[in-house]
Amino acid sequence: MVLGALGHAPQPLQLGQQHGQRTALAQQLEHLVAVALAVCVWVAVWLWRTRPGRLAQLSAGLLVGGALGNVIDRVRFGYVVDFIDFYVGDWHYPTFNLADSFICVGAAMIVLEGFLSPANKGAKSKGE
DSSP states (O other): OOGGGGTTTSSSSEEEEEEESSHHHHHHHHHHHHHHHHHHHHHHHEEEEEEEHHHHHHHHHHHHHHHHHHHHHHHHHSEEEEEEEEEEEEEEEEEEOOOHHHHHHHHHHHHHHHHOTTTTHHHHTTOO
């Protein structure tokens, strides 16, 4: 329902629910949690082994934190709580939450870090 159609101005913060695959959630919840935890372990091992720069560390933290935040919502409530809602005129951006924002910002930072870092880190460290 669009609140603007009722004569009310759209609110920037509205409670919404993103059920995703709610019908299959009971069967897939264990898989979702397992994948999220496996990715978190992989990121932790990657951070420990490669000792990347601060930007990569921060972006990895945002990605993992956002992903775990959404997983925690799905485990606790059975859905993700979305509450940030943007309208520009008649255009409406899908409602999202802070965890979604952290994932997007973290991914953008990883891309940015790829552009800012030298292409041949391994070659430079070997003196080539």
